[in-house]
Amino acid sequence: MVLVAVWCFAGRFFATRPVIAKALSRWGHILFPLVLIALGGLILVEGGAFGL
Secondary structure (H helix, E strand, O other), rough: OHHHHHHHHHHHHOOOOHHHHHHHHHHHHHHHHHHHHHHHHHHHHHHHOOOO
């Protein structure tokens, strides 16, 4: 739980920086799905879902 709180505070810290906030508002709708797809793929590969 503590590490989740650390991630939340880090996300808020970075998202409130003007340069990063501007980039997220401009590219967030593209970056967010790509990050989720990459994370899902990593979970599947590391979990051995494909029997590699």
